[in-house]
Structure formats: C-alpha cells, structure tokens
Amino acid sequence: MPYQFITIETSENIATITINRADKLNALNATLLQEIKSAVETASSDSGIYGIILTGAGDKAFAAGADIAEFVNFSEEEAKKLSRDGHNVMNAIENSGKPTIAVVKGFALGGGCELAMACHFRYAGESAKFGQPEINLGLVPGYGGTQRMIRLVGRTNGLEILCSARMVDAEEAFKLGLVNKVFLDSEVMNEARNFLKKLFSKSPQAMANIIKCVNLSGNPEVGFEKEIELFGVSFTTSDFKEGTSAFLEKRKANFRS
Numbered sequence: 001m002p003y004q005f006i007t008i009e010t011s012e013n014i015a016t017i018t019i020n021r022a023d024k025l026n027a028l029n030a031t032l033l034q035e036i037k038s039a040v041e042t043a044s045s046d047s048g049i050y051g052i053i054l055t056g057a058g059d060k061a062f063a064a065g066a067d068i069a070e071f072v073n074f075s076e077e078e079a080k081k082l083s084r085d086g087h088n089v090m091n092a093i094e095n096s097g098k099p100t101i102a103v104v105k106g107f108a109l110g111g112g113c114e115l116a117m118a119c120h121f122r123y124a125g126e127s128a129k130f131g132q133p134e135i136n137l138g139l140v141p142g143y144g145g146t147q148r149m150i151r152l153v154g155r156t157n158g159l160e161i162l163c164s165a166r167m168v169d170a171e172e173a174f175k176l177g178l179v180n181k182v183f184l185d186s187e188v189m190n191e192a193r194n195f196l197k198k199l200f201s202k203s204p205q206a207m208a209n210i211i212k213c214v215n216l217s218g219n220p221e222v223g224f225e226k227e228i229e230l231f232g233v234s235f236t237t238s239d240f241k242e243g244t245s246a247f248l249e250k251r252k253a254n255f256r257s
Helices: 030-044 076-094 111-118 133-137 145-153 155-164 170-176 188-199 204-214 220-234 238-248
Strands: 006-011 014-019 051-056 061-064 100-104 107-109 121-125 129-131 181-183
Touching: 006 030, 014 030, 014 188, 030 051, 030 076, 051 061, 051 111, 051 188, 061 100, 061 111, 076 111, 100 111, 100 188, 107 111, 111 129, 111 145, 121 170, 121 188, 145 155, 170 181, 181 188, 204 220, 204 238
Parallel strands: 014 051, 051 100, 061 107, 100 121, 107 129, 121 181
Antiparallel strands: 006 014
C-alpha cells in the first residue's frame, strides 16, 4: 500500500522501513505511527522477509520525538487514546516474530527513543543521541518509555535519564546497555544488515519463540511458564527435526529449505 511518511525497501530478505520526514527531523505524528505499524505487520507476515530494519531519513535524526503541534490542545481522553495507539504500535514491533533492529543516527528523542527501544536490537551511529525529554513539557513518556528504559538500563540509570531529560550519546548508550553496538555513521547500516543476515541461518521458529519469552521477562512467573510451554512446543516443529538431524549428521542445519 502507498505510504505518506515512510518508505519500504526490500533486499536480501530484509525489509528496511525508513521514516521519511527529514525536514521535520522525522517527528512522529499519528498517521506516521500507524504507517509503521502497518509496515511492520506486513513484513512480519511475509514469508520472504526474514528481518526488519527501522531507520530515519537523513543524518540528523532517527526520530526527534512526537509532533507536539498535533496534540497540544488534546483533552485527557484524547491524550489517553494517543498514548494507547502509540503503545499498540510499539507492541507490534516488539512482538514481531522477525528480528527487528533500529539503526539510529542523530536524535532519537521522546517517541523516537521509545520507537528504537521497542525494536529487538539497536545499532547506533557515532552521532546518535537518545533521550526522553517529556518532563520538560510537563508530561510522562507516552509510548512505553518508562517501562522499556528501565528494562534496558536498569532502575537507577533509567530513572535518572527520564527525570533529568538529558541526552545520552552513543558511547554512553552502549555502556548503559541501551544500544547493542556503535559504529561510524557511514558503516552502521551495513553492519546492521550483516548482523541480521547472520541471524537468518538460525531457526526462525525458535527465534520467534525466544522473542515471545523474552518479552515476558518483566513478569518472571508468566515468563517461566511460557518458556516451559514453548520448549515443549519446539519438539513438534520442523526446525527441531532439522536442527537435531543436522547435529547428529555433523552438517550445517538448513532451516529455510
């Protein structure tokens, strides 16, 4: 389907979704967020897509937060709907069974930081800067930032970032665990693609189930039960049959035959 604010490129079994509002620092409006959700869900259900990259056009920003002019006059109920809709977008990314990686150059602030955190992996260019500045507007983060930031960097560091509204550069983000790797801006996209292609040799069925289990890590009791359930389910899959056969036959498994 045609999109107004994003572009999608498919190559080597990777769908690259690019936020295409460089003149607005890729600020997120409601339509753009729904376009991302649609694109992620479409890619997730496409058997020819093995992984997803989410990035922003230009070099200045991955996404510099929400489009404030869009919601400044919202009522309480309108604001709750905006937040709930945003949560649905982030959950669609986090719950995708296909490995999804944010490639961040420049600013990833507010909703942009939340968007990056919803991805399974984050690769940062050297210019990347992360932050949740909502407190400066008298707001709390609305798209999951209070929860995902704490999961990634811990309560102490996360609360400090959320309450101070300070920006975290790429090097510090790596040290805190907010991003997986940092590269030169000119190299980060290729590095992300190479990482995804390495994952493509692994069991896609097991990977999707690992993602389901990890997404429940904030609720250990439920997470442990889900792990037990999906461990058992794994024994019924074609990937288990192929993986164990390959191991016993001393050959490389071919999970995508």
